[in-house]
Amino acid sequence: MSEALYLQDAYLTEAPATVIGHSDQGGVIVDTPLFYATGGGQPGDQGRLSWQGGEMAVQTTVKGSFEGAITSVMVPDDGASLPAIGTEVTQHLNWDLRLRHMRMHSALHLLSVIVPLPVTGGQIGAEKSRLDFAMEQPPEDKQALEQALNALIARDLTVSEQWITDEELAANPGLVKTMSVQPPKGAGRVRLVRMGTDVEQVDLQPCGGTHVKSSAEIGKIRIGKIEKKGRLNRRVALHLID
16 A cells, blocks of 8 residues: 555545455455545545446445455445445546535644643544644633734744654643644654744644645634533634635
């Protein structure tokens, strides 16, 4: 198998592949997966597969194993016909949904900058996303937080990536902001997502998800409810305005 295409280019919407397996739950595994699998709070991609004489809708994508490696498994609608192993297929991504997830995911990274507290959980959605923080007292001014977040977004920060070894991550535990979800390790390297540049870095943290290329693509954000979730936790909701 090759590296997942969404890691090489998150803006790729269509790509050829060869079916190399079927999961025990009836999903499809290909050699060059385009679809992001559910993980790190980001939902799995949707779309469809097409091949000569057939088509299959992909209702979601989950993580699975193939020959000892973790990969994307495309889950069809119930009763759908699967392409046989060895079939050449074309992967067609639901781009509108992916882009909303990318915008939301990047916005959550910036939310963790303006709320500099440990993150205890998170979830990305097309309409609403959220981060949970170890926050004993609620923010004094929600409107000020929203303004600060939108100001960061409007700076058109470059979003880029780099890879470090597992050992380098272990030596820099401060890179990990999330208390509930640890970055994937064991493959020998870990992907970091940077907001800003080396010279003017706004955020740097481990992440395996998909992101926009610049913060301006996020658009304006509205901060929704800030809810108390336990004695020391508060949940901050985000909404895309358009």
